Amino acid sequence: MSDTATTPHRPHKHLRTQGPHGDPARKRIVLVGNPNVGKSVVFNYLSGLYVDVSNFPGTTVELSKASYLTYDLYDTPGIYGVSSFNDEERVARDIILNGDIILNIVDAVHLERDLFLTQQLIDMGKRVGVIVNMLDEAHRQKIDVDLEKMEEELGVPVVGTVAVKRKGLENIHELVDQVREGKQSRELHGELHAMLSTVGSQGEALLVLEGDKVIAERHGIPAVDISRRDEIYIDRRNRVNRSLQQVVSDVETGKRVAAVLGRWSVSPWLGFPILAVVLYALYLFVGVFVAQDLVEITEGQIGNRIVEFQIKKWVARHAxxxxxxxxxxxxxxxxxxxxxxxxxxxxxxxxxxxxxxxxxxxxxxxxxxxxxNPWLVLFFGEFGAVTMTLTYLLFLLLPLVLGFYFALSVLEDSGYLPRLATLVDRALRFIGLNGRAVIPIILGFGCVTMATITTRLLGTQREKTIATTILQLAIPCSAQLGVIAALLATAGPTATLIYTGIIFSFLISVGTIMNRTLPGGISPLLIDLPHMRMPQLNNVTKKTLYKTYFFMKEAGPWFFIGALFVSILQVTGALNSITEALEPLVVGWLKLPRDGATALVMGLVRRDFGAAGMYHLDLTAYQIVVALVTLTLFVPCVASLMVMLKERGLRQGITIWIGSLVLALTIGGIVSQILN
Amino acid sequence: MPDMKLSAMRKGMRARIDGLPDGEMRSHFIRIGLMEGSVVACLERLPGGTLVLGFQHQEVALSGELAESIAISQV
Structure with a gap:
């Protein structure tokens, strides 16, 4: 570490703002960085095994906390700067304000972009250490980064790493001991210190000056006009650019396989064929290997024949x-x-x-x-809350969710997802979404419940509403897809064409109508295209496990509550009454056999039960179309309903739920009248 | 050419940014390194107007609608 930097300002005693979490006696290290800089790898390296993933209070932003030596270690969402432009930034902002030590991870190739955040953290008066990651990529692109010069320019210690290959990570331990305040703009620093009597810390003073309304409100002072923010930002941008002239020298941009592939994947001619290949590979892995072959073993053999059987047998000992x-x-x-x-x-x-x-x-x-005994039926019977939740969660959903998250992590780590979003952005705008929504929609074909949780990554409430509605209404999950495919195979190509045509045009119509009627507009796509990289197995595995664990923790209880609810309906006879009430509709309007009603109601519990129920009815090709259209559009499974209620609120959730019920029966009926 | 918009860019063109939209979007552009005076290259243009821009080793994609709100001059 060089000591040539100008003497940093002496640390000032700053009031600590109240933190909502953690032990106040322990010092906090906060990892901060732009999206896709390798923050999670550094976090995993420092945190070891035990990580606490939770939602930040009042938001749906995931927050990871762990212990490192005597410190509490916090991971923050990827951000481009400290401000309040979105939920991620608001969460990161509060954790940063409460942090004692900031470890800022930057991408060696994107220093122009990333050092803006670094300089802002320094301007906040934070004790900062910088980790320059992806040095290998910089080397490949013939970008030379002078770390010592960087240390001198910023006034804070700097280490270099290739995190995914675990190179240089050991230097981070030393970095933690050397963090200090960096070089700040003298003028700005003076201005900030004048504010210290009214706000708690220099960091908060800076945010107030940059027009952060939330922080201003916290201290009961009027927000500063945002034109001041532009001045500060432009000054900071210029300071960063000047520093970089000393730090970075590059020769040429090499053409590498990954870079070329990255470019191809967003080109008008090759982008769509590449997308087709990716989707097909995804289908083979998740749709065929996991959803059919693997689940047949886990659910069919282990779940039903062994675990559920043993439990039921045990319960029946004295009953x-x-x-x-x-x-x-x-x-x-x-x-x-x-x-x-x-x-x-x-x-x-x-x-x-x-x-x-x-x-x-x-x-x-x-x-x-x-x-x-009805109590035993309730918990261990045909739809017993305990037995069904157990098989469903552990032996059907778990392999499926693992498979999907694994595929998603591979795509994420390769850098393909933002390119996919770029490619489909224009098309998704028709249905009121921007390119980012492609991720929840693809996930929906795996599990609508999982996809509904993922709508969190969308930028606005409007987009979350539209995406959730489309997911709940028109996307068949993998549990259904298998049975749907089998039924369509017997019904023939014409029926298949009619079915997909109806579902697809319905999806487009719903999106278009919502886009026209909901207030507000589509948020414009502005997305970073990171370098394409070969995904590293250990990182992908860890990510898959975290995400799966988080999902099971989040959704698991709802599956139990949903199963219990249906089980109660069955034991009390309400399920029969509902089925009977539906019969005239099913027979008269949809022109399906009486048992179709049972299949529909079963679809409430698990969508595949519904589809499977139809499988055993003797249906004509057109009846199959009607049955499948109705089932696909019919209300989602109880678990996804619960998760939707939680994510979208009671009113919106119920509206979507009832809407899909009415639409499914209406459209199913119309299709039936036309085909007959 | 006066009053040219970023949305008019075709693959292979280079342009200097003359004007950004106001508000948070502007702050965000400054953060990622785009200001009045920055030079960008159009790396790809997709059907529908979505652009892939290159500048300072970075690649970003932005929708045609957003490109409509950015003033440029060709260089």
């Missing part, structure tokens, strides 16, 4: 139970069925259980346990 045994033939069809009645539970009549076992012999069988 009056009827066990009906379906012996299956080689094709998996039911070959014969017999009921066994246990008045005193399985333990009470071991001989009968042996009879049942003998009846099955060496064949494969499905067991249905029907308990006389």
């Amino acid at each position: 009056t139970t009827t066990v009906s045994v379906d012996v299956l033939d080689a094709e998996g069809e039911v070959a014969s069925t017999r009921d066994f009645r246990f008045e005193d539970g399985l333990e009470g009549d071991r001989a009968l259980w042996h009879d049942a076992q003998a009846y099955v012999g060496l064949e494969v069988a499905d067991y249905t346990f029907t308990y006389d």
Whole structure:
């Protein structure tokens, strides 16, 4: 570390603003950086195993906190500067204001952009250490970064790393001990100190001066006109550019495979073929390998035949139970069925259980346990809240969510996602969204519940509403897709064409209508295209695990509550009443067999149950179209409804829910009338 | 050419920025390194007007609508 920097200002005693989280006695290290600079890798390196991921109070921004030595370590969302332009910035701003040590991670290739934030942190009077990451990429692009010169220019210690390859990370430990206040604009510093009596800290004083209304309000002073912000920003930008002339020297931009691929993926001619290849690969991995092959093993074999069976058998030890045994033939069809009645539970009549076992012999069988006690039915019966949540969550959803997040992390780490957003931006504007919405929509084909949570990354409330509505209404999740594909295969190509045509035009219509009627406009796309990189397995794995854990923690309880709710409907007989009430509609209006009503109601529990229910009805090709259109548009599963209510609020959630119910039956009926 | 907008850029063109929209968008442009006087190159132009711009080793994509609000002169 060079000591040639001008003597930094002495640290001042600043009042600490109240922090909503953490132990006040422990010093806080805050990681700050632009999006895609490798912050999470540094965080993972410093944090070790235990990480606490939570929502920042009052927002849906994820916040990771961990322990490092005697410090609390905070990760912040990627930001371009400290201000209040969006939720991410507001969250990062408050954590930074409360931080004792700021570790600022910058991208060696994008120093022009990233050092603006660095200089702002220094202007805030924070003790800063800078980690210059992606030195390998800079080297490849023949950009030479002089770290010592940078230290001199900024007045704070600097280390260089290639985080994904774990190079140089060990120097960060030393950096933490050397952080200090950097070189600030003398004029600005004077102005800030004059404000210290009214606001708590230099950092807050700077934000007030830069027109931050929230901070001004906190201290009961009027907000400063934003023209002052422009002055400060332009001055800072100029200071950064001057420093950089000393620090960075570049020769030429090399053409590398990754760079070329990155360019191709946003070119008008090659972009769309590349997108098609990516989507096809995604389909093969998630749609075929995970959703079909893997889930068949985890849900079909382990979940249903082993775990659920053992639990139900255990519950039936002393409870009056009827066990009906379906012996299956080689094709998996039911070959014969017999009921066994246990008045005193399985333990009470071991001989009968042996009879049942003998009846099955060496064949494969499905067991249905029907308990006389309604409480047992509620928790362990056919739709038992405990048994169903368990199989559904652990053996169907978990592999699916893992698979999807893995694929998403690979795409994210490769740098492809922003390019995908660029490519589809124009098309998504028709339905009132900008390119970023492509991520939740793709995720929707995996699990609508998961996708609904992901709508958080969209910029405005309006976009979140439109995206959620489209997801809940028109996107079939992977649980349904399998059955839909199987049914369409029997119905033939014409039916398939009609079905996709209807769903697609419905999706476009809903988006267009919402875009026209909702107040406000589409937020313009302005997105950074990071370098294309080869994703690193350990980083992708860690990301996949975090995201999956976060999802399960967030959505898991709702799946249980949803299952419990439906289970109560079943035990009380309400489920039958609803089915009966739906029958005239189903038979008269949709022209489907009576049992179609049951399938629709089952769709409430799990969308695939609905589709599977239709599978067993003897339907004509056109009836299949009607059934599938209705089911796809029909209300989403209970879990995604719960998550939607949480994300979008009670009023909007219920509106979308009822809307999809009415629309599904209306459109299904119209299609039925036309086709007949 | 007077009163030229960024949205008029075609692939391969270079231009100097003369005017940015006001407000937060302007602050954001300054943060990422685009100000009046910055020179940008148009790397790609997609159907519908979405642009990929290159400047100072950075690549950003912006929608045609946003490009409409930025004044440039060709260099």
